[in-house]
Amino acid sequence: MDLVQQRCHDCLVRDTSLCSSLSDGELVALSQMGRRRTVPAGQVVTCAGDPVTSYANVVSGALKVAASTADGREQIVGLLFPGDFMGQLFADEASLTITALTPTDLCSFPRVGFERQLDCHARMERMLLERTAASLNEARERMLALARKNAGERVAGFIMQLARHAGTRNAEGGVEVTIPISRGEMAAFLGLTIETVSRQLTRLKAAGLVDFVKAERRLVVVDMRGLEGVAETG
Amino acid sequence: MDLVQQRCHDCLVRDTSLCSSLSDGELVALSQMGRRRTVPAGQVVTCAGDPVTSYANVVSGALKVAASTADGREQIVGLLFPGDFMGQLFADEASLTITALTPTDLCSFPRVGFERQLDCHARMERMLLERTAASLNEARERMLALARKNAGERVAGFIMQLARHAGTRNAEGGVEVTIPISRGEMAAFLGLTIETVSRQLTRLKAAGLVDFVKAERRLVVVDMRGLEGVAETG
DNA sequence: CGGAATTTTGACGATGCTCAACAACGGTGG
C-alpha cells in the first residue's frame, strides 16, 4: 500500500465523508488530488464573490457558512462538521462566505478534478445528491424558524437540537450539552441579536427548564418536555 | 413511434424538465411509469407528515412549497413552475406541504421507479444534483432576507426579482410585471403579514419607484435603480 | 346587482433592536 492510500486509510473521516462511498481502490485518483490543509480559527476559507475553484471534505473542526448584505448584516445559513462536504456545487461564483470557527483540517480537491471523479463514481454522486437534498430540507425548515418563530422558540429549538444531537444524560436525569459556539454566533445563526439570545437563555433558566452558570458554554436541560413546549409556542 | 413516446414528444416541458437530459429512446421506461394528473387551484398535492411515495415534473401551472408550525403559522419556502422537479428526494416522510396555486398539470412517477431510473441515467442524476444544489443556494439567500432584511427591502427585492425574471420593457421605459400571486401569498413568501406587504407597496408607489392601480396584479417599475437601492437598504 | 373575498388604511401594542453600563473571564506582565 503506497503512501497516498495509507493517508486515506488513516483518515478520520474515511467512513463518514463522501469517501465512504468508495472502495480503497476507487479512492486512489481522488486521494492523489486531495490536499490536506489546516485552517486556524477565525480564518475565512472561501469568500462570497470569489470564483469556486475547489471543494473539500471537512476532516476535523467546525466552520460556518454565512450570507451577508452589502452593509454587513450577516446570517449563518449552515454549519459544517467533520465528514461534511464543503463548497457551492456547480456555482461559478460563490455567494456565501465560509469561515473556520475552530482550528480546522480540510481535505481539498480542485473543482474540475472532483467533478470528473463524480462522473466515474455513481455511488459518490448519489451520496452527494442525498446530502444536498437533506441540506435543502434543513434549510427550508430553518426558513420557517427565521420567518415565523419568535426569539423564545428559536433559542429553545436550538437547544433541543443540540441536546438531541450531542446531549449526554447525567445523574439527575438532565441532559448535558456543550454549546459549541459563542453567543454572537448563536445570534448570527438564529437571526437574532446577542442581547436577545442572552435574555432568552436567562428566561429559560428562570423558568427552570435549563440550568447553566452565567457565561458558561456548558448547559443542562432540566425539563426536556417543557423546553419542547417553549420551542413550539414561545 | 408508440403512444407513450408520442405523449412525451408533445410534452410542454420535454426540453426544460429533467427529461431534457434523456434521449427519446432513454425516455421510454420513465415515460411508461409517468402518469399525467391535473390538480385544481388550491388543492394540496402532498402534505407534511405523509410518506413520500412519488415525485413529479411540473408540466403547467404553479405550486407553493410551504413549511408550517403546529399552530398554523405558514412560510412558503419555494415556488414551482413548469419544468421544475417536485418532491422531497430520499425523504421517507414529507416535512413540507405542496399546494397548487393555479390549475396545474403534473407528470407523476412512483418513487421507487424514478429512483431506479436515476441509477441508469447518469446525466439525469447530474441534472437533478445541479438543480438541487441551485435550490439550496437559493434557499440560503432567502434565509438572509427572512432573518436580516426589513419589510421594505424584502418587498422591493421581490419586485426586482419579478422584474428581472419576467418583466417586459414598456413604451415609457418602465418595466411591466404581473405579480403572479396574491398579497396573502406574497406575505407568506416574504415572512410578513398581508398588511405590511400592502403598506410597503403603497410606500414604493408614493416614492415614485413603482406604479400600479390599487389591488391590481399588474405593476410597473418606474425607477429600477431606485428600487434596487431600497432592496439593499430599506 | 349583490355578497363574498381581497386589499387598503388606520390606531394601537408587543416584540426585539439599539445604545449603554456593568459583570465575568482569561491572559499578560509587573
Place this chain on the structure above:
DNA sequence: CCACCGTTGTTGAGCATCGTCAAAATTCCG
C-alpha cells in the same frame, strides 16, 4: 500573586418596526 486590560456575556431603558385588530374600499364572480 494580583492589578490591568481586552473580550465576551448579562442586564436595563427607550424606541422602532412590524403584527394585531378593526373598518372601509375595491374587486371578483355568480
